[in-house]
Amino acid sequence: MYRISQLAEMLGLSRTTLLYYEKQGVIQGKRLDNGYRSFTDKDLQRLKLLQKLQAGGLTLKECLACLDEKVERDILVERLRQLDEEIAQKQKSRQLLAALLGESSLTDWHQTLEQQAPEAHLEWLIKQGFDEKQALRLKWLSKDMNNHEQYMLDFNLIFKDLERWGPGSEADTLRALAKVPHSPQSILEIGCGQGSATQILAEHSSANITAVDNEEFALQSLVKTLKEQGTGDRVATVCTNMEKLPFEPDSFDLIWCEGSAYIMGVNNALKAWRPLLQDNGILVLSDLVWSVESPSEKALAFWQKEYPDMTTAAHRIAQAEQAGYEVIGSFALSDESWLAYYAPLEDRIDALGSQRQGSMALEDLQRELSAFHLRAGEFDYQMFILRACN
Ligand SMILES: C[S@@+](CC[C@H](N)C(=O)[O-])C[C@H]1O[C@@H](n2cnc3c(N)ncnc32)[C@H](O)[C@@H]1O
Structure with missing residues (x-):
């Protein structure tokens, strides 16, 4: 025989809980004659069984049903399903905490957050101590805040001596420039990098050019090149974020953007840059597009991760029209343009490979190179020449 206080101690339950269980049967x-409650071994065992059932997630009502009647299979099946869900959820929470502590990769987490809440993601990264530029690089490049610093060191080591940071060629830049119906006087180039297009625009126009990038060392390298070319006096460089351009409306008669608009989203860029153009001003931009209706699974899997917003040229044109442009030209960049970017990149990766084994930046770029080698006409780099409509 047990007193209620003994039962409470043995089971780790409070007196009030036991009284409640008594009330529930x-x-x-x-x-007893002395007024105390007394319980039997049977009560003790029922309580132990109840605790086991509760640990399986059953409610008191369900536990009582199990204690006093035949077990209801359906209830157990449902609870089991819920428990599995809770365990999977807890497992995810565990993985996230471990990843935040640097024990595993944060890539998937950053990518999901980027798709579901891009602004909150950026704000959160800035709270973690990244400046805006690094937070933007993290979203697009390293995709893992724990490896970001090393990733960017490797990334810059690979790219700093490469002239081109995206597909393009002099012939394709000139082909697009030839489609601009006026002789430009004020050009804004966005995401100019080390200026492979800037030099061509400077040489083949008499315009004043404002070249924007948020990588200071790229702009310094561009200034040096332009000085040697003798066109430096017509080009001003501005180190800023393309998403917050500090220019007045109607400032330019031509905006040029090779391989960079994807960074803020091409559709966002189309809308945000439109007011900077004067009447009938022209926007030229290039973007990676699907050139077949049903790309192979391999290509889809790679680009959906690397460039989730990738779409067809026809869809980009529809977006441009929606944003207030008329399409006056569009063409796929030549194979030479692809090679002008990927051939030196491949050489550079081969040269650095043995020194930088295990580098995530190198591995990511090797994967991109493999995707390029499997291109098989499934995707193109498309140049769009768009006129701002009134
Ligand atoms: C793919 S590269 C293209 C560079 C150049 N147009 C070329 O074809 O060589 C993208 C460029 O955008 C710049 N960039 C990245 N994020 C930026 C941002 N938020 N604002 C301004 N420039 C940015 C990078 O520094 C880089 O130079």
Whole structure:
């Protein structure tokens, strides 16, 4: 025989809980002459069984049903399903905490957050101590805040001596420039990098050019090149974020952007840059597009991860029209343009490979190179020449 205080101690339950269980019929105490409640071994065992069932997630009502009647299979099946879900959820929470502590990769987490809440993602990265530029690089390049610093060191080591940072060629830049119906006087180039297009625009126009990038060392390299070319006096460089351009409306008669608009989203860029153009001003931009309706699974899997917003040229044109442009030309960049970017990149990766084994930046770029080698006409780099409509 047990007193209620003994039961409470043995089971780690409070007196109030036991009284409640008594009221619900889980146990049945007997009043002794001295007024105390007394419980039997059967009560103790029922309570132990109840605790086991509760640990499986059953409610008190469901536990009572199991204690007193035949087990209801459907209830157990449903609870089991819920428990599996809770465990999977907890496992995810565990993985996230471990990843935040640097024990595993954060890539998937950053990518999901980027797709579901891009602004909150950026704000959160800035709270973690990244400046805006690094937070933007993290979203697009390293995709893992724990490896970001090393990733960017490797990334810059690979790219700093490469002239081109995206597909393009002099012939294709000139082909697009030839489609601009006026002789430009004020050009804004966005995401100019080390200026492979800037030099061509400077040489083949008499315009004043404002070249924007948020990588200071790229702009310094461009200034040096332009000085040697003798066109430096017509080109001003501005180190800023393309998403917050500090220019007045109607400032330019031509905006040029090779391989960079994807960074803020091409559709966002089309809308945000439109007011900077004067009447009938022209926007030229290039973007990676699907050139077949049903790309192979391999290509889809790679680009959906690397460039989730990638779409067809026809869809980009529809977006441009929606944003207030008329399409006056569009063509796929030549194979030479692809090679002008990927051939030196491949050489550079081969040269650095043995020194930088295990580098995530190198591995990512090797994967991109493999995707390029499997291109098989499934995707193109498309140049769009768009006139701002009134
Ligand atoms: C793919 S590269 C293209 C560079 C150049 N147009 C070329 O074809 O060589 C993208 C460029 O955008 C710049 N960039 C990245 N994010 C930026 C941002 N938020 N604002 C301004 N420039 C940015 C990078 O520094 C880089 O130079």
